[in-house]
Amino acid sequence: MSSQVTPVTEGPRFRFAPSPTGFFHVGGARTALYNWALAKRLGGKFVLRIEDTDEARNRPEWTQGIIDALAWIGVHSDDPTFEGPYFQSNYAADHVAAAERLFAEGRAYYCDLTPEQIQERSKASGKQGYDGYSRDRDLGPGPGRVLRFRVPEGMTIVDDLVRGRVEFANETIEDFVLLRGNGSPMFLLANVVDDVTMRVSHVVRAEEHLPNTPKQQMLWEALGHRPPVWAHVPVLVNEQRKKLSKRRDKVALEQYRAEGFLADAMVNYLMTLGWAPQGETEIVPWSRIEADFRLEDVNHSPAFFDLKKLAAFNGEYIRAMDVEAFIDACAPWLSGDAVPWRADQFRSDVFRAMAELVQTRIVTLAEVPNLVDFLFLDAPIVDEASWDKTFGNAEARSMLETSIDVLADTPWNAEALKTAVEAAGTTLGLKLGKAQAPVRVAVTGRTIGPPLFEALEILGRDAVLTRLRAAADRLAGS
Numbered sequence: 001m002s003s004q005v006t007p008v009t010e011g012p013r014f015r016f017a018p019s020p021t022g023f024f025h026v027g028g029a030r031t032a033l034y035n036w037a038l039a040k041r042l043g044g045k046f047v048l049r050i051e052d053t054d055e056a057r058n059r060p061e062w063t064q065g066i067i068d069a070l071a072w073i074g075v076h077s078d079d080p081t082f083e084g085p086y087f088q089s090n091y092a093a094d095h096v097a098a099a100e101r102l103f104a105e106g107r108a109y110y111c112d113l114t115p116e117q118i119q120e121r122s123k124a125s126g127k128q129g130y131d132g133y134s135r136d137r138d139l140g141p142g143p144g145r146v147l148r149f150r151v152p153e154g155m156t157i158v159d160d161l162v163r164g165r166v167e168f169a170n171e172t173i174e175d176f177v178l179l180r181g182n183g184s185p186m187f188l189l190a191n192v193v194d195d196v197t198m199r200v201s202h203v204v205r206a207e208e209h210l211p212n213t214p215k216q217q218m219l220w221e222a223l224g225h226r227p228p229v230w231a232h233v234p235v236l237v238n239e240q241r242k243k244l245s246k247r248r249d250k251v252a253l254e255q256y257r258a259e260g261f262l263a264d265a266m267v268n269y270l271m272t273l274g275w276a277p278q279g280e281t282e283i284v285p286w287s288r289i290e291a292d293f294r295l296e297d298v299n300h301s302p303a304f305f306d307l308k309k310l311a312a313f314n315g316e317y318i319r320a321m322d323v324e325a326f327i328d329a330c331a332p333w334l335s336g337d338a339v340p341w342r343a344d345q346f347r348s349d350v351f352r353a354m355a356e357l358v359q360t361r362i363v364t365l366a367e368v369p370n371l372v373d374f375l376f377l378d379a380p381i382v383d384e385a386s387w388d389k390t391f392g393n394a395e396a397r398s399m400l401e402t403s404i405d406v407l408a409d410t411p412w413n414a415e416a417l418k419t420a421v422e423a424a425g426t427t428l429g430l431k432l433g434k435a436q437a438p439v440r441v442a443v444t445g446r447t448i449g450p451p452l453f454e455a456l457e458i459l460g461r462d463a464v465l466t467r468l469r470a471a472a473d474r475l476a477g478s
């Protein structure tokens, strides 16, 4: 072994090495969290490497998107040496130097066959892939010549913490390319050289990379290093048990964030895809996850990314917040272009009065504006289908008229309002549910919303009566 062997005194080192793709996949988020949780539990380090060697995907905003998405779920590089982040494209010279060293040591050789020639040879022999034609031709570097790794004989055993022992017969692995004909390094090489440079001890990554692993393990060894601990994390699938794809499924972490999922709920849910904490509930704080998470306990079949379960997690997290934290979390949802009220119409004291009632009724924060808009607008946004359905019958119209009279002098608190509406309903033969529906639609514009009588109390008598009268006028006019 060379002098570059990983020092044994150092703690474990994990990394997450995404390639920018334009958005940040929830599967990537789970892989990052697995690495992060282990680095924390084992007192190790976590480094972020951006694998940006694909020119077409090399956009600064995509990289920033990854960094922001990771920051949202609490993950960041925590090794000052590689705080950067580390951009793979900056290290091409190191990748090439490593390949040239392998050439100098006879572990790699140049080949000038074109893809067409390789195909012809393969057709003639009936054997798939490259046949090692240039192994002993002693070619030096030159334009159009690729550098290939000389795969040794024997077996490569990958000990994978999730999948167990996976054996590969080396004769099934062709002499793979390290440097392209134009001298640029291939992904397999760059990935290993960077892991060596970053002194990575554990490679925890997506299952799709498992076929690369024997080749990379050979490279680690050929470069004079003990290979890392491997773990390949199973794919995420949708309800039809198909691999999550960006064409079919909602896979961007950013989108969940934009829809009002909480980071803590998302983190907890992602960590339970294929793994569960000990105990009765999967909804546990990060401290428990960090203490309990082990790769050996990760299920090796595909994990179902269940939107309903995620929503349930989110609802639970929202309900568990203390009301002040909930009000703070709502702030971004209560202003800006997406809300139907003007900034000067919003009243934080009114929202505060309503907050607890909203908190128990939502699954995502994005639902908040719809539940409270009637409190800030001069007139409610009327859902026409609800209007037609509610006022399609004569009792509802009578109930509206009656409630205008009754509410004019009912004491203004939720309990008294409820008693008054209930009593008014009784005189018309309506149960409470039917009796309050016309009031709700007239005041809030919708059939569903926060508890009605509390909402009326908060809105105040004048606004409520104005809306009831406006609804009656509209009905009289129609």
Ligand code: GLU
Residues within 6 Å of the ligand: 016, 017, 018, 019, 051, 191, 203, 204, 205, 206, 209
């Ligand atoms: N850049 C690769 C990807 O995003 C990851 C490779 C690795 O983790 O080793 O799929």
